[in-house]
């Protein structure tokens with residue numbers, strides 16, 4: 001089924017002249033790497049390609065080849081094909097949504113389990129380690145060579161979505177793809193340095209504030225931390241720079257669920273990370289959010305203390321639920 005859809009996508013892209021590619025809001029390495037890899041390949045094949053990234057890419061990712069061509073908004077005119085990459089639901093396209101949906105043919109390439117599908121053709125494989133894994137297969141099908149720039153983008157997608165090849169989605173297949181990408185010119189050490197060792201001073205100062213607020217419950221199975229509007233003001237940091245803080249919480253021995261609460265624009269954004277069998281996506285969904293079983297997010301229109309109480313209560317329920325699937 002996936003294979004058929006993949007062939008249909010390859011055919012649609014071959015026939016297209018004007019193509020729109022879209023990343024999701026709060027862009028991560030996977031959505032940007034997938035869109036850039038596909039975009040560079042299609043441009044090499046002579047297509048007129050616009051790549052829209054509705055939110056500003058985090059600074060650490062600006063080294064990604066082609067990222068200087070990211071557009072904030074969908075350009076005018078008609079597109080033969082649009083492709084949403086790594087988008088778990090239509091809302092993940094943010095303001096780019098209507099433009100993406102207005103193309104003659106709308107394609108989704110994704111590895112989330114989201115129910116809110118909007119594409120005419122779906123290449124959705126929950127077993128794929130990253131959307132970049134699916135784009136890798138698509139480029140093979142299109143017969144497009146993996147240039148060093150394309151390989152670099154796909155490597156970023158795999159590296160970041162597998163948590164540096166540490167998460168449960170790290171398989172022999174994902175490692176084999178990574179090896180082939182290195183063969184094609186992706187520089188693993190240089191990429192890791194860009195992604196993980198170019199943090200701003202403010203980002204590390206915010207990590208300090210988050211860790212200073214650290215609390216635990218459920219005999220250490222649940223940990224949480226917060227960053228208030230005052231913390232953002234005091235450090236001069238932005239929400240994009242809080243990426244990765246949650247992993248410090250999750251790394252504590254015995255932790256089954258880690259939560260990070262951030263007060264941004266008067267609302268509370270929550271990042272959730274879990275260890276199997278706890279399904280944190282179910283917790284996020286209870287508040288209108290979503291994500292993967294072990295990495296999810298949601299936003300609450302409540303003051304910090306109330307948001308914490310609500311999400312902690314729902315998380316405690318999930319921790320007590322016996323053997324949530326996945």
Ligand SMILES: [Mn+2]
Pocket residue numbers: 030031086111130131161
């Ligand atoms: Mn992804």
